[in-house]
Amino acid sequence: MGEVDPAFVQAIEHRPKVITGLEAGGIPLIDLSLISSQSLEDYFKDHSQAISGVVEQIGGACKDWGFFQVINHGVSSDVRKRVEKVAKVFFDLPLEEKRKVRRDEVNPLGYYDTEHTKNVRDWKEVFDFTVLDPTVIPLSPEPDDQRVREMNNQWPNYPPDLRDVFEEYCRAVEKLAFKLLELISLSLGLPPKRFNDFFKDHTSFIRLNHYPPCPSPHLALGVGRHKDGGALTVLTQDDVGGLEVKRKTDGEWIRVKPIPDSYIINVGDIIQVWSNDRYESVEHRVVVNSERERFSIPFFFNPSHYVMVKPLEELVDKEKQPAKYKEYNWGKFFTTRKLSNFKKLGVENLQISHFKISE
Ligand code: OGA
Ligand code: NI
Numbered sequence: 001m002g003e004v005d006p007a008f009v010q011a012i013e014h015r016p017k018v019i020t021g022l023e024a025g026g027i028p029l030i031d032l033s034l035i036s037s038q039s040l041e042d043y044f045k046d047h048s049q050a051i052s053g054v055v056e057q058i059g060g061a062c063k064d065w066g067f068f069q070v071i072n073h074g075v076s077s078d079v080r081k082r083v084e085k086v087a088k089v090f091f092d093l094p095l096e097e098k099r100k101v102r103r104d105e106v107n108p109l110g111y112y113d114t115e116h117t118k119n120v121r122d123w124k125e126v127f128d129f130t131v132l133d134p135t136v137i138p139l140s141p142e143p144d145d146q147r148v149r150e151m152n153n154q155w156p157n158y159p160p161d162l163r164d165v166f167e168e169y170c171r172a173v174e175k176l177a178f179k180l181l182e183l184i185s186l187s188l189g190l191p192p193k194r195f196n197d198f199f200k201d202h203t204s205f206i207r208l209n210h211y212p213p214c215p216s217p218h219l220a221l222g223v224g225r226h227k228d229g230g231a232l233t234v235l236t237q238d239d240v241g242g243l244e245v246k247r248k249t250d251g252e253w254i255r256v257k258p259i260p261d262s263y264i265i266n267v268g269d270i271i272q273v274w275s276n277d278r279y280e281s282v283e284h285r286v287v288v289n290s291e292r293e294r295f296s297i298p299f300f301f302n303p304s305h306y307v308m309v310k311p312l313e314e315l316v317d318k319e320k321q322p323a324k325y326k327e328y329n330w331g332k333f334f335t336t337r338k339l340s341n342f343k344k345l346g347v348e349n350l351q352i353s354h355f356k357i358s359e
Pocket of ligand 1: 207209223228235237242243284285286296297298
């Protein structure tokens with residue numbers, strides 16, 4: 001990527017000072033070593049006391065920040081290193097090679113770079129693949145169209161071990177995502193597996209992000225401010241850093257400190273709706289850097305396409321806590337967003353606020 005095209009210039013309304021690290025009352029760091037070696041359910045039977053400390057920390061982090069970091073989470077650093085290596089090899093390939101697996105209007109999976117995507121203002125290139133292959137989604141965003149289709153991953157020929165490494169990684173992070181989901185469920189006072197049925201045919205995907213060095217980092221963002229639309233995001237970033245989270249208490253952008261071998265977890269819009277706003281999906285963005293390229297790999301944990309998302313009955317009380325959202329279909333929400341992202345219709349993306357019940 002060369003000069004910053006004016007189209008990349010973000011509406012960065014103001015850039016308040018960035019507060020880094022834990023000393024600034026930073027993003028909570030939670031140690032999962034208690035539960036990383038066994039199933040949460042088994043553990044919960046015998047050690048409900050010990051685990052309640054972790055559950056409490058997770059609940060507090062979801063409520064106060066919408067973000068937290070975890071260590072000792074059970075995903076081996078060996079598989080993570082191999083993933084980082086093949087991702088780097090892939091992005092180093094010539095553009096023509098990468099574009100052999102480029103996404104299009106029909107298949108949203110694969111490679112794209114923002115220099116060749118009209119009106120996308122993010123300073124990065126991306127490779128997407130789903131965790132279940134195939135993944136079933138609605139054929140169209142039209143509410144009355146009940147037809148579905150299968151999406152298939154597009155794997156590049158180079159590097160040859162990329163597919164195996166990523167498939168192994170999928171299994172490991174999927175396991176962690178289910179554990180986190182169960183901990184979050186417990187933190188809301190629900191049975192650990194309360195959410196699991198929603199993920200039987202989950203539509204989760206993994207994104208490899210590559211942010212090249214940017215000649216004018218003050219003019220562009222790697223990713224502009226946004227919230228994640230799914231249930232939960234499990235992200236690994238390298239040691240370059242650049243992810244910033246909007247602090248709930250005062251709206252300041254807080255830099256998330258890279259911690260080796262950790263994951264950054266954030267609550268997405270769906271957990272906000274399920275929890276009837278007890279937990280909120282929080283805005284975040286990525287700032288780029290003029291010297292160093294940066295890699296990050298989010299796992300977007302999303303329910304099955306047919307799931308109707310609405311506040312959980314247990315968390316709703318007609319008198320005291322009425323439901324704050326009308327129900328919506330996850331698959332239709334997802335395909336509407338994908339389509340408008342691809343076409344860049346210039347209209348506002350579909351948001352959960354569109355389903356908010358006015359008070
Ligand atoms: C995203 C995202 C953060 C990062 O892709 O939704 O927020 O650090 N990425 O790349
Ligand atoms: Ni995000």
